[in-house]
Amino acid sequence: MYSILYVDDDEILLSVNKIYLEKNGDFSVDLASSATIALERIPAGKYDAILSDYQMPGMDGIALLKEVRQRHGNLPFILFTGKGREEVVMEALNHGADFYVQKGPDLKGMIAELKYKLNRAIERRRIGDDLKRSRQQMTDIINFLPDATFVIDTRGRVIAWNHAIEKMTGCRKEDILGKGDYEYAIPFFGERMPMLIDTVLQDPPALNQPCSGLRLPENKISQNLFAPRMNGGRGAHLWVHAGPLCDADGIVEGAIETIRDISDVHRIKHDLDQSLNANRGFANILPVGVYEIDLVCQLTFANTITYEMFGLVPEDFNLGINILDYIADPDRERAFREIQGAAKEGSSSGKEYLLQKSDGSTFPALIYGAPVIDPETKQPVGLRGVIIDLTRRKQEALALFESEERLKLILAGGDIGVWDVEMRNLAVHDIYNWCHSTLGYDFEPGKPLTVNACKALISPHDLPKIISAFYRHVEGKTPLFESNFRAQRRDGLWVRVTVRGKVIERTADGEPLRITGMIYAMSREPESDDPLTRSDP
Template sequence: MISVLYVDDEPDLCELGKLFLERSGDFTVDTTTAARTALASEKIETYDAIVSDYQMPEMDGIEFLRAVRENARDIPFILFTGRGREEIVIAAINGGADFYLQKGGDPTAQFAELAHKIRIAVERRQAKNALKDSEHRFADIINFLPDATFAIDRAGHVIAWNRAIEEMTGVPATEILGKSDHEYGLPFYGEKRPLLIDLVFSDAEEIRKKYPIVRKNEDKFISEIYIPRLYGGKGAYLWFIASPLYDAQGTVVGAIESIRDITDRKHAEGALSESEQRLNDIINFLPDATLAVDRSGRVIAWNRAIEEMTGVPAAEMLGKNDHEYAIPFYGARRRIFLDLIFTPDDPVIEEYSQFSKEKDTISAETSLA
């Protein structure tokens, strides 16, 4: 049911309009003969639409329209008047009227047309409000994300810029929303330039070249890069993922990019790599033939002494698994003494003599033909 406020200084026309509109069963109509009375009513905020005459004493329909709009009311407003002068039509449109209808002719036809215009105006407002609600929910979701995130429409205008990216770049959303022409590149590179997000619209080689490597997973683009100007010149390693935004019909209407600061991870990886290198140097320095494997059985160390013993260079053995390390000794993939660390009850223990264990270290002897 659509609630309508009908304002006309002629009481008979108010009653006639109420009768015609409510007869369809789609409308409930309240009437008043003065615009000022309508504005003073607290109920004005509750109506789905306002229909107003133009020529009325004290306040005409255009003044009434402006007063409604000045109070931030987006209620659908239809000027329904016997006056058809061009300047009135222009004033109504400029003032924010949804429709302008001229009275006259067959009452049944003119009120049927009025009912039609009211329905259209109300549907437009509902659609507009639904879109606003959807955009607000989208913005709330984006702001809730822990990763720095922004989104653009098909024209490249920034439509979302969340709190995390404000903190990362120092650029508030109010300064970037609505901007285009690759302005979102400025906080990262100091110049307007395409980012990973632009690959969503055009998988261009000149954009890919700006990144050390770009991986594509279905419709998503993923990359990493170091950007020295971030955080006031401290710099940061960033991980990016960009993907399309679709409408209900599956059409790409925009793109979204999330950015994660992986500086700590990169530093940890660097420290681990240095640690592993030091371990390898120590293992290589050992005079005894030595190998090491990880929990999955992958060879992670193969020193020079074992290269000399087996004739297998480290380059051919490192990274291998599935007991490949046994082949130089037994000519086949099989469990050896090393595997007792992970499976102490393995029958392979029977092949060794002088077995001893001290805490987590085991030793034994065997002979190979």
């Protein structure tokens, strides 16, 4: 039931019309015999509408309408007029009357028109109030959003501009609300131009500003773009999201755009990309293979050497490379277990595997790995490390072994021994076999002899010339340390020997650190006489 204040100076009409209006229970009608009385009652009456005669003494209906609009806003107002008063009707409508009803002899028809127009005026006001409240709620919600947000209607006029976008752009909402013609683009781009929000209202969407990462999930659009006008002309990288605003029936009434300044994120990403490129560039100059795999051994990064090791090219990466496919069958299962263990338990100390190239050939390699840890979950997500091709190392080791074996045969056949002296501790190495075969002594293998122990085997008569030859070489006066002397065998007999050597390592001050050389018997026949009783020939 709607509450109506009916104003008329004709008390008969007041009573009659009240009866008819209240007849079906749709209206409750209060009566006022003058405009002055009506203005006194309106504040306390909570009326849904005012019904007023035009011609009344003192203050007519137009004057009452003006007062009602000034004091009570859009309170529905219907004016009674007589026939032939078109100028009154026009004035009433110009001052905000919702409807007018002409008086006439057809009372039943007049009352029906009154009821219809009262209902229309009241419902229209309620719809308007609901819309206003809804928009206010929307405005309040938008103002509480932490991201810069604005809303336009279907004609492109700004109807909401929240606090965050005021702070971002420096443009107050009082200066932008109600404006269209792409006014909202000026704070971002310095000119009027369509923004992402406008594409929501277009079919198909069209963008005029430089952008990247455009996505169209259903009827919402998001993109990354650069706004050159932001930050005093330094510009800003923005993430923008826009979508339609619809009423309860799904009819589009406007669009909303949310803007987030991601300049810091963009800067961090740029720095991260630079760091990543630097790391990968560094990896490409290393002389070993550098790799990164996930927990199922799928390759996520490899440097140039790694591709070359396996006979691959970087384009193969896009096809997917699983490192297990390039480990030979005998080692594949072990490799998978050890890779999983290294990812979970920590870095690998280095394991040797037989690896397989794309052409099927194999080569030995040493693989080191350390877990890749997710910074958020602190859990391993993969493994990164290095691959060292052992092919050349093994070939060199084999060649060295064969060379050493040949040298041993030569030394054994010629009764020749080698020796190596560390000057720091005067320890003599590698002479055990010769001492045993030539002199008959059984020194403990692996335990170094001392220079003093060796001097005890030399004839005292020969020591001075040996020492002299040594110092002449150390001082650079001779290219080699060379001398002949007599050494006593275990059975007491004497053997003439020759020793040759050279300093192969010195300190920064030139002091000898290491001397190496050879020793051999000049004759296989021992001498029995005492060397002290005669001099060397």
